[in-house]
Amino acid sequence: MRRPTSLTAAEQSRLRRTSRALGLQTALLVLVCLAVVGAVVVLVVVQGQRESGENRLEAATRSVDDVRDAPAGTWVAIDGQRGLEVSDGMPEGLPDLDVMAEVTRSGTEVRSRVEAAGGTYSVVTAPSRGGAVQVVLDPHEAQEELQRLVAALVVAGGTGVLLAGLGGAWLGRRAVRPTVEALALQRRFVADASHELRTPLTLLSTRAQLLRRHVHAEDAVPSGSPVLSDVDGLLEDTRALTSILEDMLVAADARSVDRSPVDVAEVADAVVAAARATAADRGVDLARTGVTSAVAEVSAVSVRRATTALVDNALDHAAAGVRVDVERTGGMLVLRVEDDGPGVPDAQTDLFGRFASHRPAPAQDGRTHYGLGLALVAEVAAQHGGSVEAGPRADGSHGTVITLRVPVRAPRDR
Template sequence: MSRGAKLSGDARMLRRASLRLGLQTAGAVAVTVAVLTAVAILVVVHGQHRQEDELLQTTIGRADDVTDPPHGVWLVLRGSGQGQVSPGLPRGLPDEDALRRTARDHLARTDDLSVAGREYRVRTQPRGAEVAQAVLDLRDAHRERSHIVRALLLAGVAGLVVAALVGAWWGRRTVTPLSEALALQQRFVADAGHELRTPLTLLSTRAQLLRRRLSREVDHAALRSDVEGLVADADRLTGILEDLLLAADPRAAAVDAPVDLHALLDGETTAARAAAQRRAVEVEFRSEARRPVVAGSEAGLRRAVNAVLDNAIRHARTRVRVHLTESGRDLVVDVLDDGPGIDPAVLPRVFERFASAARLDDGGTRRYGLGLALVSEIAARHGGTVSARNQHTGGAALTLRFPRAPE
């Protein structure tokens, strides 16, 4: 994939992130507007009801006769077998049931009635020897409430549009530095890979030419062995570089080749013994797995094993043990050292980048740079895990778990 294609993909990722932030902002504003609208409607409705009740009570208390109530209100008076009704009282009113109950128990009551598709608020209460009932048409109140709700909805929609635009703009400003940092990292890895691939190829070619020349000589077995190791190391380094480039591209397909974990561990522990001997550390490998095959990248798995082995050898006092066992459908690699162990303060974050800790019991410092963090990333890419603990007998134990490849 070309650099231009990668940058185009980053631009698409940036636009998608900005859009998501805009939509999230709009969603938050929508919830806020909905809550505020509901609260405003409740306040308006409560205020209208209070005003309506006050109007009905005032009408009953101050009206001299049934022709006196204000516009939109009708008055009914009942007493001594006679009754008066305001002109124009809508059909279906008054509320005879409320009049009878109030006349019987002398208790005031307020009800909302729907008559012929229109709503009314009815107040019935004793008035001297009479029972008075005031009826209020609620059309004006409903009309006012509809105007308020419409205005709130229009303001809410406008607010949502503005919030989405502002959220997308702000999201783009927020994500842009991250995108630039990601592009810089990708350029660095890609450039490093491009620059390293050529010298590695030359190294491998020159070593192969040297091996051909030595093959004509019969008395250079030891030198030939060293050259064989040089070629193997160059091939291994090339594989690691290819794996690094693969890991740097999130759009690249994962490698899913069968890898013999037993052979890989045997080869890496053998290769590590030279460095271990310089530290007077013995490296032991033992395998109890019957079919130690995992699916993934051999170069990536090799990087993980090398990092764990290097960490153990650097901190061991005398011995490093590598055990390959089975646990259900998983293959388990335990790397044990007899060093100072891991500081409990840093143990929960030992697989973070550049975590470090000091153990003061031997005056030494146990440091962790990128190695174990990369181990965690490689294990996750292969569907596995890595964990760390301190042994009861002293020293650290790092455990890699990988799912066994299907047969």
Template sequence: MTTAPKRRPGLASRGEDLRGASLRLTLQFTALMLVVLVLVGGVVFAIVSASVAESASQALAAATRLDSPDDAPDGTYLSVVDDERVMSPRNLPAGLLDTAAIATVAAGGGDVTGTREIDGHRYRLLTTTVAGGRGGTRVVQVALDQHESAEELERLTVALLAAGLVALAVSGIAAYWMARRAIRPLADALALQRRFVADASHELRTPLTLLSTRAQLLRRRDQTGLPPDVTEAVDEIVTDTRTLTGILEDLLIAADPRSVADPEPVDLTETADQAVTLLGGEAAGRGIALQRAGATEPVTVPGSPSALLRLIVALVTNALDHARTSVVVHIGVDGRYATVRVADDGAGFAPEIVDTAFERFSSGRAAAPAASGVTRHYGLGLAIVAEITRRHGGTIAVESSGPTGAAVVARLPLARP
């Protein structure tokens, strides 16, 4: 029995990315087309409506010059007041004659316009005075049936809607096809990058783990009789492997945007406590008091637990590198956002590099001397923090900086209840 070949995860991911990006571009273009069609349709409908209204006004004015009610065309009803008698056509709909308007005009008032609706038909009325046959004036009232005009506007509305739907469907299909063609090279490049990230993760983590394990085993052996420089070199190897592992993790997070895919509820209070616990020994070894302040109740945000832990660890690590005596991790809530504030009492950021502190390979503060015992970093920590914050829909900023210390604050959207 033969089995179907399994689909490679990279190809599946590439197809999903391509389809998703194409659909997003298609929806955006279709929404733009919808706005354009609505505007064009509105303008066309307004022009036609104005034309219909102007035609109705001209028809009413022309009907007032007729001599007899029987001369009015179909759909137009002329009533004439002659010697206080009102002459109306025999087919005048009941209730259409506006006697109040006639009385107003006959008493010397100005022209009266209005509308009436009878038996589902809408009529437009004009009551005015015109020159009579014997040099005087007479009062006339013209009623124009607008049923055909209303049906014409309804047909125009249906035609515009039908044409708009067809145009939207055609534009949507065309936009999706063009978007796939345009995005395919980018999707191929992204798939290649992800394969490289996966390969680098596998190829680099394994030897680094083995190197770190062997160095730690070597450091635990009896070092009696070994020269001091050898012992020191072993310690440096252990430290350097940890640094390389951290840099590798940072690079992988920066290179693979799927690190925060499928967000889940994350308690920042618990995550901060975990970060403080992880770095407590390092802080104590440097003589720095690492404290956790702020919220004690859960502060929940949607995201990746590992990425958010990395965010807080990177902030605390950066603060430890520059603190004199203390670092404080504060978790709080500000409106619809959770805040992670990490403050230290070090020298602070120089004013000229505050704006570039979160760029890659940017040295945020003066580098520590090699003999200070502080692990050297390579300008990725705060850049990774900014990247993780951005992928979680938040913001990162230097809140304060000066000779008495610095504070970096990350704001993340709270989980919806």
């Protein structure tokens, strides 16, 4: 039996917010559905009441010959040989004597709606035995029935929406919790791994510093020797790796990005300088083009990680050359890494997905590629509100261009 993962207070709070949001969305969806169904039901009932009323009026005008025989829910007025007779309780303002006189003269039935005391009434006036009969429909019974129906729909609908919201929140919590637990395990693994690597990395950095002191202190290494620059590069790489581990710890603890003004062009220069040895070993010409300064509000460590991943990916695929270009276009900072490799197959749509590598394991360089580098670039782009895309080279030659775009300024909280 799987043991549930204990969640931190922040993760519990995030889980509660998510379940509440799902419950609210479920309740709103049910509310909309019930509103549509209720409107249809009311329209059908109103139409049925109208047809029923018309039928009652029609039947009454043809059958009634005495005001005391008026059907329930109607009033009758008869103008005949005995003069004008009116049902008890006829609303004030009725009957409409002018219409009755007109029907008596013309012999033609007239249907009308009359505004009188208490509301609007449907009236049918028809000729009858040398005179006229007028039947008035009482609308109050239909209105009361409609009000009861609407009240029942509101009560039942409100109860249904409340139960749907509670049920949606409960089901949403059960459905989302495994995902939250999986993300929590992932963050804890990253945090633990990063924390455990800090100690050996600190020792490595200390050894690199001691080596640098010995190399610079002893006369055995002549001035200008590449050994001196390699030792300095080794020390710089250990510092960069330390920064990456710190960034991984921050990412495992919170999903926010710690932004500051960073010259991305300088970051690209540092990454290119660090990769020149690898490029030379593979016989690839690594060049840096574009502007010499481009400041943006980004996470320096995250952008360096993304740039390193792009350059490393380009070196893995390049035949003879890789170009790293930095420019600023409007409010976006654009980093392009171009290689002259085989290009991206049209069928490969998961280029920026995790474990999306389609190269054999191990590859020609002896390493196993897991397909995490470009996924890291996509994550950095998403964290900064930017984008990343891959496409063919602009000159139409073989190769791939991967473009990373991030806003120059961080979005401000409203």
